[in-house]
Amino acid sequence: MLSSGPLRSETALTIAAAIALAAVHLLAGRLGVGGRIPRSRWLSIAGGVSVAYVFVHLLPEVREAAATLAEHGPATGVAEHHGYLIALLGFVVFYGLEQLARLTTDDRRREDETTGARLFWVHVGSxxxxxxxxxxxxxxxxxxxxFLFSVAMALHFLVTDDGLRTHHGATYHRRGRWVLSAAVIAGFGAGYVLEETELLLAVFVPFLAGGIVLNVIKEELPSDRESRFWAFAGGAAGYAVLLLFV
Incomplete structure (x- = not known):
């Protein structure tokens, strides 16, 4: 059994990681890497790191999640695929949100302030x-x-922050970034209260995996972003090696 000392130290490190992740959205706008054309190589590297974490660490966990969901659900022919279906759901949900968010930036549709505000809160709330x-x-x-999870997610937050600033501009800076920072702390608190909730983990891990893949790819692929392929590939390869051997 672990002594109280190591447990306290581990909890302190987890708290520090939550605070650091919450701070990313608050500080990202000051780093000067967002909103550039061509795209900042640092954002492409961050995207590569995020995707590497999904493929090396999260996708293997999706298989475990599928097994957990099969144990808790009805015995059907597709039960063993439930985890992968949730990953697909995460991908599709955030693709839909991306399409929805474009309504706030296309052809001056912001003229309808009520609709614009509603779309903003749907996007940021998600x-x-x-x-x-x-x-x-x-x-x-x-x-x-x-540490490796926190670094990957911090870099991923830089990618999502850049996308949200592009869509919502000053409104995101005034309100949205604070909501996203608070959400990390709220989720962290829920994780403390509901620690070891196996079924929730089995849903959250695949959903996050699908969401990360979509949110990185949608920022890297558009030709008008002039993304940096070699920076993306280097970030993915470097972090994959780190994950495999550390």
Whole structure:
């Protein structure tokens, strides 16, 4: 059994990770890497790191999540695929949100302020839930090193922050970034209260995996972003090696 000393130290590190992740959205606008054309190589590297974490660490966990969901659900022919279906759901949900968010930037549709505000809160609220999942998963030691998870998610938050600033501009800076930062802390608190809730983890991990893949790819692929392929590939390869051998 672990002594109270190591447990306190581990809890302190987890708290520090939650605070650091919450701070990313508050400080990202001051780093000077967002909103550039061509795209900042640092954002492409961050995207590569995020995707590497999904493929090396999260996707293997999706298989475990599928097994957990099969144990808790009805025995059907598709039960063993439930985890992968949730990952697909995460991908599709955030693709839909991206399409919805474009309504706030296309052809001056912001003239309808009520509609614009509604779309803003739907978009930011969805990412708040996403950030809450990340905060919750800080307690999940099955994901491996807390440090490596936190670094990957911090870099991923830089990518999502840039996308949200592009869509919502000053409104995001005034309100949205505070909501997303608070969501990390809220998810972290929920993870402390509901620690070891196996079924929730089995839902959150695949959903996050699908969401990360979509949110990174949608920022890297558009030709008008002039993204940096070699920076993306280097970030993905470098972090994959780190995850495999550390």
């Amino acid at each position: 990412f708040a839930a996403y950030n809450g999942i990340v905060g919750y998963l800080l307690w999940d030691r099955e994901l491996g090193s807390l």
